[in-house]
Amino acid sequence: MDSLAAVDWAAYEQQALSAISGDALEDARVKYLGRKSELAQALRGVRDKESGMLLNGVKARLEAAVTAREHQLELAARRAAADSGVDVTIPGTPVTRGRLHLLTQIRREIEDIFLGMGYEVWDGPEVVTVWENFDALNTDQGHPSRSKLDTFYLDDDTLLRTQTSPDQIKAMLTRTPPIYMVSPGRVYRRDTPDATHSPTFQQVECLAVDRGITLADLRGTVQQYFRQLFGPDRDVRMRTSFFPFTEPSVEFDVTCFLCDGRGCAVCKHSGWIEMGGAGWVDPDVFRTVGLDPDDWQGFAFGFGIERIAMLRHGLPDLRAFWENDVRILGQF
Numbered sequence: 001m002d003s004l005a006a007v008d009w010a011a012y013e014q015q016a017l018s019a020i021s022g023d024a025l026e027d028a029r030v031k032y033l034g035r036k037s038e039l040a041q042a043l044r045g046v047r048d049k050e051s052g053m054l055l056n057g058v059k060a061r062l063e064a065a066v067t068a069r070e071h072q073l074e075l076a077a078r079r080a081a082a083d084s085g086v087d088v089t090i091p092g093t094p095v096t097r098g099r100l101h102l103l104t105q106i107r108r109e110i111e112d113i114f115l116g117m118g119y120e121v122w123d124g125p126e127v128v129t130v131w132e133n134f135d136a137l138n139t140d141q142g143h144p145s146r147s148k149l150d151t152f153y154l155d156d157d158t159l160l161r162t163q164t165s166p167d168q169i170k171a172m173l174t175r176t177p178p179i180y181m182v183s184p185g186r187v188y189r190r191d192t193p194d195a196t197h198s199p200t201f202q203q204v205e206c207l208a209v210d211r212g213i214t215l216a217d218l219r220g221t222v223q224q225y226f227r228q229l230f231g232p233d234r235d236v237r238m239r240t241s242f243f244p245f246t247e248p249s250v251e252f253d254v255t256c257f258l259c260d261g262r263g264c265a266v267c268k269h270s271g272w273i274e275m276g277g278a279g280w281v282d283p284d285v286f287r288t289v290g291l292d293p294d295d296w297q298g299f300a301f302g303f304g305i306e307r308i309a310m311l312r313h314g315l316p317d318l319r320a321f322w323e324n325d326v327r328i329l330g331q332f
Ligand SMILES: [Zn+2]
Pocket: 256, 257, 258, 259, 260, 261, 262, 263, 264, 265, 266, 267, 268, 269, 271, 272
């Protein structure tokens, strides 16, 4: 208790109040009330009630003085600002928050739908070999999509993928079935940009390989997908089609979500909207990747992400997605 006895607390308080009323308020607070101040050290050493009351009284009065002085200084600062012509009551500049691009939102939504059905999400490379993009997918040597007028070749053997289907091949080469995968991503084609064409756009590839699955599984999967994207009342239908890597091949339509199938401008008064191609994995494709087509069955489909965004949000022009006009993108 030597330190307690050695200090004249009345004098300490007077000195502190004087310092607090000056301009260096924070310095004064640290010196007289801080953790290393004589007051704080003395308080830690207190053993009797009388000393405790004395010191706590000093502490409470000094703290009240600091608070009062803080208010006083703040008021003075505001007055000074007002005198200098700064109006501190003007609202600040609002900070606008960024958001995910509409296509990213839809892509993630699609990933969630398939994750919910037990699928694995893949992220395949955009530069692939000619073999992966065409040969392994059963595409004829003379098929027009192989033309340099339609496809961006990097050299004789590699190209910017024209479809996400090479990921099917990669999946079957590197995994042992059963395989349930979706692969969303960018694809590239030599197209002149207009309202419905773009040299790059996004697709979602889906592949299921298992034993004992049927066309009914394909239909059920696609129906579930569209119902989650466009609403629970949607119906789907299949029309026969042709793709090199599926046999049989089908096109999927979904009932128009704008007119509920009664007919409108968006569905060209048919009540149905074309969504994309699908089919049964061709036995030749299975043989190419070393799977026995008598042992395994599978289906695959690929749908465009931009098309889903345009349909769902009534966007008439594909170019809106990459012109990055925040007045449009900010609406989603
Ligand atoms: Zn319609």
